[in-house]
Amino acid sequence: MCDRGELREVSAAVLAVTAHLSVREVLQTILTSARRLLKARYAALGVPDRDGGFAEFLADGVSDEEWSAIGPLPRQHGVLGEMLCSPEAVRMADIRQHPHFGWWPKAHPVLTDFLGMPIADGDEILGEIFLANKTEPGGFTSEDEDLLRLLAAHAAIALVNARLYERSRELSIVEERNRIARELHDAVTQKLFSLRLTADAAATLAARDPASAAEQLDTVRRLAADAADELRSIVVGLRPVDLAGDGLDVALRKQVELLDRVHAADVRFTGAPIPRLTAAREEAAYRIAQEALHNALRHGNAATVSVDLRQEGGKVVLRVDDDGRGFDTAAPVLAARRLGLASMRERSAAVGAALKLTSAPGAGTSVRLEVPTGG
Template sequence: MCDRGELREVSAAVLAVTAHLSVREVLQTILTSARRLLGARYAALGVPDSGGGFAEFLADGVTDEQWRAIGPLPRQHGVLGEMLKSPHAVRMADIRQHPRFGWWPRAHPVLTDFIGMPIVDGDEILGELFLANKIEPGGFTADDEELLRLLAAHAAIALVNARLYERSRELSIVEERNRIARELHDAVTQKLFSLRLTADAAATLVERDPDAAAAQLETVRRLAADAAGELRSIVDELRPVDLSGDGLDVALRKQAELLDRVHAASVRFTGCPVPRLTAAREEAVYRTAQEALHNALRHGDPSSVTVELRTGGGMVALLVEDDGKGFDTAAPALAARRLGLASMRERAAAIGGTLKITSAPGAGTSVRLEVPTGG
């Protein structure tokens, strides 16, 4: 049975699932609570990817220095691989006696008593939660197993919610694309068709009836202006929805979390709430971050990308850094990248900001944008 302290721990972990936290923060809260509640020295939580590794792997009970010394993330083999195939818990006095136990890196702590619980949604195994080295003698108990099963169930809720959120965003993007396509067809394509016909008519009249040709060309000018106006109005409606309600920091955090889930590279956001900027400046910062992330993930082949948003000295600063292959900023860039870099510079200039792009082959890329908060 749980005492009051344990119940508070369980309550905190459960409430984290419905709080406005990132999925990673929710899973970390559940993991930390599990280690404390079950009295374990070490705990970990893994969410597999489709390539034989882990899309998410969190550990609790080891320092950052120890974690770095252990080395790369584990793969889906041995006991970890077995837990991803079976919905049943694993509870042992010594994990090294498991028939699928293989080895661990030299810097890895020695694990003995062990309890592992698959994170299950229906018939699908979403991940695994496991703890090792019970602090009190006697190993993990049946009560520990039941409590861990409860926490794993809430981890499953967090992961399912994340999937639903991602799918809803994808559907919103598809719906927005369809809306733009309809508006382009209805408002612009027809004008462009009329413009082409009028231009053809003007071409046939140039020599035999210059006045009529001039009138047709005036119609061409008017239709072109109308089409340009329609395009501007459509583009103006593409202001990121998240900015209007959430603010810049929340919108960038959501963007980073979405990209982190759909790309192999780790994409992380750090920052704090910043003062509200003008609509033009907020959109410029957001679009610059999007472009920098796109360039890093498409061209840089990084293992990690960080997005940082800070404020101070009357400025808001955006920093997007990656550890990818970088490029020579003095050399001609790929057409797509060159266009993106030009777009970022134009956005910065238009809002009175300053943009600095630093990169070198093999040294990653850094994009820093500073915009004033006032004026």
């Protein structure tokens, strides 16, 4: 039966796994607890890398000066290498009698009685923990082996958690990159495209109609400010600027009016009062409308573009129709358009909306989005 001191050590090892500590700190706590509980002079824990060495190798019971004198970290050979290949514990009165024992550096302490345990997750060996030189007579016992197996299991949990966290972090980075790519394509690229056209118009008018050129330059300033605001929103993951205080209908009307001023095409908005949607659904509808408008004006070379927003039953229906050149929806498309179409589908699916795109060469394009108002 454990005494209070032993229970404290077990508790420290178990709690370390659930605490907000680095994996190295968790493993060091487990290692120190193991050495104290099993009354060993030395303890070590290794996590292998893929190059024949150890990504982590911790020791307890050795001073910093002794550790420095020992030299480089061990490699995956000898007994340490064997323990990474077998799920069985190693318990011996003298480790030097092990068939795979090789040597140790000159400054390495002499090890005799030995207890080693693989750190495993199912059939996968993640590392190893071992104790040496029992400070009490009789060497390590089967009870010691059972306790070390328990502590090795907690070390395995820490390593698996660290692996899962790293994978989660990598996925989060990928998702954030994809979000930024979508936002840049959906919003900022379109504003910059409009800004370039307006700047070209201002340059053309500068000599023969300074007053009109000045008006165009005012629009350039506004578009540049809008693009800067959009970039700030993308970086911090905020909602689109136009939706911050306005509803979807007002934000879309403003967007259409701006595009109508800066493009040669006739861009019109019609709509009826609609209920407020969730923030995610409003943003999805707004971005999809932006993408449809961008495609019509930049890729479709449309003369007229109409945006209609209204409520039909329990849904808000958005339509963007143009009379542009259209395209074959079954044929490969330009990379920029492909990214935009994929973004529209992803956004609609993410908020439970239904997206339908109809187009044909020479027959324009129609985008219809149905967004549920409830749920």
